[in-house]
Structures are given as structure tokens and as C-alpha cells.
Amino acid sequence: MALPPLDSPQWQSPWRAFAWGLRSITQTILTIVLFVTYLGIGALAHDTHFSLLWALCSTLFVWAGPAQIILITTLGSGATIIQSAIAVTVSAIRLFPMVVSVLPLMRTPTTKRRELVFAAHLTAVTLWVECHRFLPQVPRERRIAFVHGLGCGLVSVCLTANTVGYFLAANLTQTLGAAILLLTPLSFLFSTARNSREVADVVALTLGILLYPLAAKMNSGLDILVSGVVAGTIAYGVHWWREVHA
Numbered sequence: 001m002a003l004p005p006l007d008s009p010q011w012q013s014p015w016r017a018f019a020w021g022l023r024s025i026t027q028t029i030l031t032i033v034l035f036v037t038y039l040g041i042g043a044l045a046h047d048t049h050f051s052l053l054w055a056l057c058s059t060l061f062v063w064a065g066p067a068q069i070i071l072i073t074t075l076g077s078g079a080t081i082i083q084s085a086i087a088v089t090v091s092a093i094r095l096f097p098m099v100v101s102v103l104p105l106m107r108t109p110t111t112k113r114r115e116l117v118f119a120a121h122l123t124a125v126t127l128w129v130e131c132h133r134f135l136p137q138v139p140r141e142r143r144i145a146f147v148h149g150l151g152c153g154l155v156s157v158c159l160t161a162n163t164v165g166y167f168l169a170a171n172l173t174q175t176l177g178a179a180i181l182l183l184t185p186l187s188f189l190f191s192t193a194r195n196s197r198e199v200a201d202v203v204a205l206t207l208g209i210l211l212y213p214l215a216a217k218m219n220s221g222l223d224i225l226v227s228g229v230v231a232g233t234i235a236y237g238v239h240w241w242r243e244v245h246a
Contacts, residue, residue: 015145018148123151
């Protein structure tokens with residue numbers, strides 16, 4: 001199901017744009033990956049003795065799989081709320097560049113900041129990947145409504161998966177649960193590779209993969225951050241050099 005043309009009457013109403021965003025969750029394999037991942041998170045919440053309501057609220061308010069896993073495991077291991085909050089906040093810093101890169105795609109000269117708050121909350125890796133794929137096909141004045149629909153659709157899928165996973169927890173082995181959670185980073189890796197169209201994108205992704213094993217040997221706990229910053233900086237340098245010598 002392709003999106004309507006940019007000049008189609010289907011985009012005249014914000015509610016129709018919201019509906020098209022909602023329908024778009026059927027156009028990405030990441031919806032299935034999210035469902036399977038949040039089955040694992042629901043099962044993890046059950047095994048660490050959190051209530052189903054608590055698990056659903058963590059999905060609604062945290063809305064980031066890795067951060068939710070950190071939250072559940074740290075609280076489940078006896079850490080204080082403050083310690084868990086710091087750990088989740090540090091893990092969420094990775095989403096800041098994604099928000100910064102996506103919000104300008106939605107803004108118009110008349111857009112108010114408060115209109116972007118909910119879209120910013122919904123911006124996680126999945127939404128970030130799919131925004132770069134879908135938004136060029138959506139009129140700019142309807143992009144916020146479209147993202148609201150897309151984000152709400154993805155959240156609804158994850159809430160359903162949380163509930164199913166919570167009640168299936170007794171039937172999931174530890175190995176299967178770990179394998180399910182591994183699907184998320186793999187799917188994001190493949191999606192990022194698919195959307196890498198510029199030379200700088202390819203350089204950043206390739207160097208990030210190559211540098212990660214070296215960064216992991218530092219045993220600092222910052223291996224992903226270090227490899228990402230170094231690879232991204234080099235990729236930006238390559239992009240700048242190509243622009244200067246173009």
C-alpha cells in the first residue's frame with residue numbers, strides 16, 4: 001500500500017495524515033521486529049516480578065527498548081530509583097541526534113515548538129529510520145500528523161506485545177528470550193545499511209562496525225559511544241573534504 005501522491009486530496013486533513021501514518025506500520029518489517037522484541041521485554045518484566053501495568057507504563061513513558069531493559073534489570077537487581085534513572089538517561093543520550101535530525105523534516109515556518117513535543121517523545125530508532133523513508137512522500141504541513149499516527153501505531157503494537165509476552169513468560173526459555181532481544185540491534189543495523197545513500201553514511205557505518213571490537217577491548221562500558229563518535233567524526237571529515245574539493 002503506497003502513500004498517496006503529494007498533491008492528493010487525501011492529505012487535506014490532518015486526521016487523514018494521521019490515519020496514513022497509522023497504516024504505514026504495515027509497510028515496514030521493523031513492526032514485526034518490534035513486536036518480537038517487546039514480547040521479550042514483557043517476559044523480562046514478568047520474570048523480574050514487575051506488574052503488567054508497570055511494564056505497559058514503561059513502554060508508554062520510556063519508549064526505547066534498550067532503556068527499558070536497563071530500567072527493568074537495574075531495578076530488578078536492587079538498584080535505587082536514582083541509579084536506574086541515571087543509567088536510563090545515559091542510554092537515552094543516543095536518541096538526541098536522532099531527534100535533532102528528524103524534527104527539522106517536520107517543521108514549517110509556522111510550526112510552534114509545543115507541536116513538536118509529542119513527535120520528539122515518539123522518536124526512537126525505529127521511527128527515526130522510517131521517517132527518513134516515509135516523510136519525503138508526505139506534504140510538509142502534514143508530516144507532524146503523519147508521525148503521530150506512525151508513532152502511535154508502533155507504540156500500540158509494542159503494548160500488545162508486552163501483554164502477550166508477559167503472559168507467555170513461563171514458556172520462554174532464557175536462550176529464546178535473549179535471541180528475541182538480539183533481533184532489535186540486528187534489524188536496526190540492516191535498516192541503517194539500507195538507508196545509507198551518501199558516502200559519509202557508508203563510511204560512518206563501516207568504520208563503526210570495524211572500530212567496535214577495538215573499543216570493546218577498553219572495558220570502559222563506553223564502547224558503542226567511542227566507536228560511534230570516532231567513526232562519525234571521520235565520516236564528517238570525509239564529507240567535508242568532498243564538499244570542499246567538489
